[in-house]
Amino acid sequence: MGNTININDYKKKEKKPDCKDEMIQGLIHNKSLRIAICRVTDTVKTAQSLHKLDPVTTIALGRALASCAVMGSTLKREDAYVQCHFKADGAYISNILAEYIQPGSLRGFVNPAQIGPLIKSADSAPQSVGEAVGNQGTLSVKTGHKSASNPYTAICKLQSVEIAEDIAHYYLESEQCPTILGAGVHLSKSGEVLGAGAILIQKIAGDEDIDEEILEHYEQQVSDNLHISEKLAKGESLHKILSDISIVGSPEPNMQAQPLGFNCFCSHQRMAMALISLGEEELRRTELEIGKLETVCHFCSKTYNFSVEQLLKH
Template sequence: MSDYLVKSLVYDGAIRAYAVDATETVGEAQKLHDTWSAASAAFGRSLIGTLLLSASELSGDEKMTVKINGDGSIGAIVVDGNAKGTVKGYVHEPHVHLPLNEKHKIDVKGAVGSQGFLSVTKDLGLKEPFTGQVPLVSGELGEDFTYYLAKSEQIPSAVGLSVFVEDDNTIGVAGGFMIQVLPGASDEILDEIEKKLQEIPLVSEMIRKDGKTPEEILYTLFPKDKVKILEKMPVAYECNCSKERFAEALASLPKKDLEEMIEQDKGAEAVCHFCGKKYEFNEKELTKIMNEANQA
């Protein structure tokens, strides 16, 4: 079944909870960027976190960009998300494989690093986008998204992100959840959630071993009769690049740069960071772009 995300309210609206199966989404990203195990796990968790964050905070045509810049071996991760459930992104160093950590899991912290920042820039259709930034607290990313929500959005939350990478670097399963505490949640409810979070297996194990759906992940976290499903939305990795978009970017370059491309290079090639597609521009096309930019 195609990937999807479930939104819910729990305990009569005291808790907001989301869960997502993003196996195909993360798998598509892995194929496009040829990420190796450590990069696959870190990039996948970043995509899942952005899906959950976008679903909880955006509507209409709003969009956001999540940047994770740590001192680990993969360098920067950039992910774009929107309210429609699509994400796209890239990782600076996709070919990173590390020894397993002390828990015999992929060393995401080693790949991301523990010194650096996580920033979220939201384009809400206003004059200026809004950016919130927090330091990395663990490099495991679930804790880092949790910390962002607590510090920048002032929402007590718990975020679980999980990616199972096969021996050939492809994605076995990927998914996650987000729990947000709303005003009116009692101490008893919070204690119950805290206890449950210590007991539950990784999301990837729930999907891979038990075949759990996003709804069933929520029912693992909370009593089923306390969960009210609000919406199911498809999610996917989707790049909206086009030759027209790259032409607009070229038009913003200094005139001397365009003249150099025309006279010396006899054309230009643009490559999309997000999906790897290549777009060729010949001398005639570049001249037209330059002339139209000068007239604007």
């Protein structure tokens, strides 16, 4: 996974801020804790523009994408993926789906893309992602490999619905793996994405030696002091943020870097195969009724157009 960099080298060299999306990860405290931190500002900007998101849906999807990226630090194989699907009923947002695929690809969507049209004039707009999603629903976490057909899926009930807390709850409930996870998106007053990122600190399975005080230190840093998206918006680098929350005197780990970006794998061929599965009769009826055969990729909003004759040649 990318190059190995000693964090101390970065501290010496650092003059200008990081300006690209990436994740850095490593093992700390005698390899008893996994730590991963990411910047996904440009990825969230791309998602916002592709899906025409409003501020609340940008924050919701951005937190999910950032969380998925750091969850990716637990994956090993080249084509491994992790997908988080928040499904809610009753409030404004009904689906948030984010996916990380090795090495470094992120994609996702949120339904609806804009909640503005759903807010009745008598109601006040939701002030948080939690309010927009509501607390009735589930989080499904799917892990697997693109080249294999048997993913593992775990489903938990929604908790706070501020995204990162629910994923930390999933790790504890489904994998018995204590995990500290913080994710944030910082917007300007006009809704522009200024900073987005996440941090994950996780106990390595089977290692019981870690001092509870160390975990408490990181938990407090992430919940009270971190404000990762604001720091990224100010141009602070991932290494600087990481060194600021590290315990003084703890040995600095070798960290690995992985570039990140919004990347969808949809194609004309894949979309054609999905349409063909509807059957010739249904396709001809739809083409006659609507005048065209059009399909849109949920993950990137790209539109694909076909004719029945084209599809039948596949």
